[in-house]
Amino acid sequence: MPFTYDTEVALATVAALINTAKDDLDPLVTPGGLDRFLEQQRFSGSRTRTDAELRAVRALRAELEVIWFAEEDDAVRLVNAILRRAHALPQLVRHDEWDWHFHATAPEAPLEERMATEAAMALADVIRGHELDRLRSCAAEDCDGVVLDLTRNRSKRFCDTGNCANRTHVKAYRARKAQGA
Template sequence: MDFIGYKSDALGAAVALVNAVTAEPDGDADTPPEQSGRRLRDLLVEHRYLAARAPASAEPALRAWARRLRTVFDATSSSEGACSALDVTAVAVNALLADVQIGPHLSDHDGQGWHFHYAPPEASLVERVRSTTAFAVAMLVSEYGVDRHGVCAAEGCRRVYADTSRNAARRYCSPACANRAAVAAHRARAKLKAGAGEP
């Protein structure tokens, strides 16, 4: 997905944040807060945010935002009465957009050349992450509906994915989960054939 010159991978950051914070319940329960906060900052740096010097105090807000972002991925399998999964997803996206500080402008900070920012110049790291990731999932849903994102289809996996590939066939968070699911399906078919007495 091309964000018209925006320097960070906002959609990748949204997926990575959701998975780091919500895919493993109590996964960070024994992790010291400073190490947990550093992990989130490193994750953002990997997605080209200038986050290395972000204060540790940003961690709780980033975690809360990751849980909010998850609502968009979870909504793909939701339907409430007459509402379609797309309707539920749109409501989730609009709730995110309503809560972000928007201030579009061009910036040339840190020698990166002029590029687009969604948050105002004085925005904190958390505000920048919130605005860019909210826009990223909004653009994904507006272009592709609910066909390009969701929760991994592998049994027992809670990780999420966003598919920006050409063929839009992704249903798993990783090749490892896709392979495990394929092996499990193959074994189930073999067992069914054996039970039916097929050669």
């Protein structure tokens, strides 16, 4: 099932946010690291740039990881909880280079609330489309990153945090070569 571009962008941001905890050097340990992450993800709206904001985003990261691996009924309950907390009221907006898409909070809402609501709206699309199997773990044995599989044939197996696919393929090649020698 193809998702709208804003859903795909929001899902990619969720995966990237969860995967920041998997990096050896978590970029979300300072407000400056959060600034760089949000800039990479092209996330708009107001910011306080405080330690409290950073802690709230880190807590959201853990909450979204639980949803990523949840069974459908649990995912629905958790997504609905986020939307209720934010008093979400979806509205069509257009800004910057983005065409019409949904925002469910005001641009002045706290960062973690806006991030949570965008994630919840995207995850709601995944659930409605019965596509939770597109949210999975990286297939590399030494990685616990998450994978967002938007491929048509559902073939994506490795995360985008590093070179998991290359590392795994090189290891398999060397093993095959050693068996042949």
